[in-house]
Amino acid sequence: MSKEVVVPGDVVGVAEEYLPGENVEVGNDGKLRAQVIGVIVKDDREHVVSVKPLKSGNLLKINDVVYGKVIAIPNDRVVIVRIIGVDNNGSKAVIKDDITGIIPPSQLFNGKSNSASEILGIGDMIRARVVSKDPPYTLTLRDAQLGVVHAKCPRCGHTLRWKSHGLLQCPNCGAVVRRKVSLAEYWA
Ligand SMILES: [Zn+2]
Structure with a gap:
């Protein structure tokens, strides 16, 4: 089974070989095209090609x-x-x-x-x-x-603590590290 990712409009097969399955349409030129971003699924026994949507959620x-x-x-x-x-x-x-x-x-x-x-x-x-x-x-x-x-201390690997909006400090070795710290949250 193919794992190829396609986008809408990509050719995923030809009408002589496959029937259009889910999320596949047949063009006037006889080519089968994907309708969604996803992974090609070819069923060679039933001769159906479909596109499984990629993690749309x-x-x-x-x-x-x-x-x-x-x-x-x-x-x-x-x-x-x-x-x-x-x-x-x-x-x-x-x-x-x-x-x-x-x-x-x-x-x-x-x-x-x-x-x-x-x-x-x-x-x-x-x-x-x-x-x-x-x-x-x-x-x-x-x-x-x-x-x-x-963030972890670049010197000793300990988790850095919040010091100010622009600085973090290591409680283990004392190193002060410049960072743009999020004001919304910091996980110490
Ligand atoms: Zn440290």
Whole structure:
């Protein structure tokens, strides 16, 4: 069985080979096309091709507040985030699918910060907002409610404690670390 992801309009087969199943339509050209974003499911015994919608319940929308882990900061400018949760009207829902978010420099702080590592670090958990419609999602941190919600000490690995909106401190080794901390919450 194929695991290929398709978007609406993608050809998933031809009418001579397959019958259109769920979320598949036949065009005038005899080609079968996907009607939704999803995974192709081919039943070669019944000769039916369908498209299983991709985690439609979990697809993010503009303005969704998400939680994610910083996994890379290429060139100290762009921040790559693995999104692991979404705020659902105040309650957090875990996202099991592998969804990547990207924070461009313009969405980092006030848009003037040259260095991403001045406000967050690899491994930090952040609270961010979705500003693009489709994956890979663009995220923003440009709001006082958005920013780091959990971070570990870069020196000793202990969980950092909240010190101020711009600083976290390690209760173990005393290190003070500059971060853009979310005003909405901090998980110590
Ligand atoms: Zn420490």
